[in-house]
Amino acid sequence: MTTRPTSSPSRSERPRPSAADELVAPILRWYDENARDLPWRRPDATPWSVLVSEFMLQQTPVVRVLPVHEAWLDRWPTPAALAAESSGEAVRAWGRLGYPRRALRLHAAATAITEEHGGEVPSEYDALLALPGIGDYTAAAVAAFAYGRRQVVLDTNVRRVLARTVTGTEFPPRSVTRAERDLGADLLPEDAPAAATWSVAVMELGALVCTADRPRCDACPVVAACAWQRAGAPAYDGPPRPVQTYAGTDRQCRGRLLAVLRDAPGDVTRAQLDAAWDDVPQRERALASLLADGLVAARADGRYQLP
């Protein structure tokens, strides 16, 4: 940390002159005392374990990921082990985590890692980003958490914490903005390992304390410095968030059809699939999309199976 003279131009240009000093150290201390003991955070966790966790954690709560992640690593301890099996086995092992295309992409990523990276999970952001199913967040997260690289990690937790503590709004913008990236880069500690710890610490604070609804501000290590709290915790006044309907949608229909395949030991008949959903046009549409996605395979004998 550096001490800036009060007359420094850089100080007057910043809305919160010492945001880094006020936030980083307290949050690191808080994390040291409050971090959950998660398998993919342990010292002996492999980059593959971290990668698998990041795929599974996309839009899925930790508690549901834990048992599937453990079984997955037991069965496929390396990318090559997964790549050696059919993608259908990955879809089956994915269970009910949701968004089963992630299982397909994880299998594809394992194949690419095996064939193009000698079986080792890449440590470079760009190489990770080029893998199937890996976008900006996951590439940064794996580089930081598996390899200790210095990366700006912006997930929904980090964005919400920064929106509140620094920007003073209850929620971040709908999509990541340049301002958020700049802020993330500003706050990131210079030292690479410290930067990685900072990133996971902010994520943890967002997951456990600075939650989307009913944040536990009484337990927050930076409540005194929080711009949102200082402003009186004004209610969110941005555009309404789109309601995510589910019942009766194609997504639910796809889920029902895939569950039939997942729960069957081998292949299934068309009649078995038909029994899972009444609306015929919707069922046809859903099955066609599952086939197009590669989540279901049609057999020559008219039956269906996982790929």
Add this chain to the structure above:
DNA sequence: GAACCGTGGCT
């Protein structure tokens, strides 16, 4: 940028 892609727990 918007739409789409699962699932289950909570309030």
Add this chain to the structure above:
DNA sequence: TAGCCAAGGTT
């Protein structure tokens, strides 16, 4: 109850 939310990515 029904909306809301959970470590996003792809098209």
